[in-house]
Amino acid sequence: xxxxxxxxxxxxxxxxxxxxxxxxxxxxxxxxxxxxxxxxxxxxxxxxxxxxxxxxxxxxxxxxxxxxxxxxxxxxxxxxxxxxxxxxxxxxxxxxxxxxxxxxxxxxxxxxxxxxxxxxxxxxxxxxxxxxxxxxxxxxxxxxxxxxxxxxxxxxxxxxxxxxxxxxxxxxxxxxxxxxxxxxxxxxxxxxxxxxxxxxxxxxxxxxxxxxxxxxxxxxxxxxxxxxxxxxxxxxxxxxxxxxxxxxxxxxxxxxxxxxxxxxxxxxxxxxxxxxxxxxxxxxxxxxxxxxxxxxxxxxxxxxxxxxxxxxxxxxxxxxxxxxxxxxxxxxxxxxxxxxxxxxxxxxxxxxxxxxxxxxxx
Amino acid sequence: xxxxxxxxxxxxxxxxxxxxxxxxxxxxxxxxxxxxxxxxxxxxxxxxxxxxxxxxxxxxxxxxxx
Numbered sequence: 001x002x003x004x005x006x007x008x009x010x011x012x013x014x015x016x017x018x019x020x021x022x023x024x025x026x027x028x029x030x031x032x033x034x035x036x037x038x039x040x041x042x043x044x045x046x047x048x049x050x051x052x053x054x055x056x057x058x059x060x061x062x063x064x065x066x067x068x069x070x071x072x073x074x075x076x077x078x079x080x081x082x083x084x085x086x087x088x089x090x091x092x093x094x095x096x097x098x099x100x101x102x103x104x105x106x107x108x109x110x111x112x113x114x115x116x117x118x119x120x121x122x123x124x125x126x127x128x129x130x131x132x133x134x135x136x137x138x139x140x141x142x143x144x145x146x147x148x149x150x151x152x153x154x155x156x157x158x159x160x161x162x163x164x165x166x167x168x169x170x171x172x173x174x175x176x177x178x179x180x181x182x183x184x185x186x187x188x189x190x191x192x193x194x195x196x197x198x199x200x201x202x203x204x205x206x207x208x209x210x211x212x213x214x215x216x217x218x219x220x221x222x223x224x225x226x227x228x229x230x231x232x233x234x235x236x237x238x239x240x241x242x243x244x245x246x247x248x249x250x251x252x253x254x255x256x257x258x259x260x261x262x263x264x265x266x267x268x269x270x271x272x273x274x275x276x277x278x279x280x281x282x283x284x285x286x287x288x289x290x291x292x293x294x295x296x297x298x299x300x301x302x303x304x305x306x307x308x309x310x311x312x313x314x315x316x317x318x319x320x321x322x323x324x325x326x327x328x329x330x331x332x333x334x335x336x337x338x339x340x341x342x343x344x345x346x347x348x349x350x351x352x353x354x355x356x357x358x359x360x361x362x
Numbered sequence: 363x364x365x366x367x368x369x370x371x372x373x374x375x376x377x378x379x380x381x382x383x384x385x386x387x388x389x390x391x392x393x394x395x396x397x398x399x400x401x402x403x404x405x406x407x408x409x410x411x412x413x414x415x416x417x418x419x420x421x422x423x424x425x426x427x428x
Contacts, residue, residue, distance in 0.1 A: 295392070302386050309373045310396035314403060317366075321407040324415040332417045335426045 056218035070205035072297035078356030168238030196345025
């Protein structure tokens with residue numbers, strides 16, 4: 001019924017949020033939390049969950065009066081047409097940069113691990129082609145295939161955590177004291193901007209049904225995300241130690257590499273690779289959908305799907321043009337990406353909500 | 363660069379024909395503008411001689427060393 005209208009359910013939107021945040025989580029969380037909070041880094045999600053739950057409540061409040069709108073429309077209603085369009089344009093520029101960043105990360109990871117002699121342009125082109133067909137086919141097939149991915153990802157995450165349990169040394173994660181409280185709060189600042197992607201999904205709000213259930217499914221998916229993230233940090237810090245993690249490029253990947261079953265089955269990192277490619281594909285495709293939807297809202301266009309080709313060309317060339325190497329990518333995500341994400345997913349929505357309430361529009 | 367330009371022109375021509383059939387002028391204008399932007403970005407990227415990237419300039423601008 002929903003599929004016929006080209007719409008997805010709020011549950012499917014929540015699942016898209018879960019899968020699209022996995023890739024940055026695996027890449028950023030272990031190292032960033034340990035850098036700021038040491039062995040207590042695994043507690044950072046406990047602090048980060050409260051503001052993210054509030055964000056879900058905020059998104060829910062945005063759609064109370066305007067069930068059929070998307071977030072761009074809500075911003076236009078709350079801030080007025082001109083200011084609203086300027087703010088949405090800023091979001092659009094950031095989404096394009098962010099998508100270029102994710103495409104480049106994906107290509108660099110493949111280059112440095114399993115395809116060292118392949119052309120960077122070729123790897124980017126293959127992903128763009130896949131995303132192009134996904135965007136042209138609409139949101140419904142993507143949301144459906146994402147449901148399958150979600151199940152696979154949860155099963156493989158639990159499997160990896162169970163297999164990694166024997167490697168955990170409890171002295172690496174225990175002995176946390178009250179003086180760790182402030183570093184843990186600081187460490188949560190690298191988690192909140194990624195979990196804030198929950199807001200981005202609702203730029204597709206006009207294609208999401210049953211938005212009265214945002215709170216219900218938002219809370220549920222955040223609970224799952226909280227458990228999976230905290231387990232990821234426990235097994236990574238527990239088996240590698242905080243000191244080792246701060247010197248390794250991809251700690252979670254290194255931890256998975258050490259897993260072996262009965263001295264026979266090894267190289268579990270292939271599971272992580274497939275997870276990474278899947279989540280990168282979902283992230284890039286969802287962001288492309290969001291960019292198309294924002295453009296449609298800004299210029300009040302009738303057909304959105306034709307915009308997929310210029311947007312993907314801009315993203316593709318942007319991923320080559322914007323970043324030179326992996327070091328620049330990492331510096332950009334840590335020093336510029338995370339603060340701007342925090343601004344766009346936490347500070348601006350709160351400001352828009354307050355202005356909307358004062359103007360009695362929301 | 364030639365491959366990129368052929369790609370842009372090929373996709374662009376196909377999409378514009380489809381859009382014209384649907385008779386939505388505003389969409390065609392926005393589509394052509396975006397394609398022009400993609401083309402310019404591509405040409406600048408393929409012809410640039412400077413080693414530094416945009417992200418590098420921004421990071422330097424705010425004095426971040428990496």
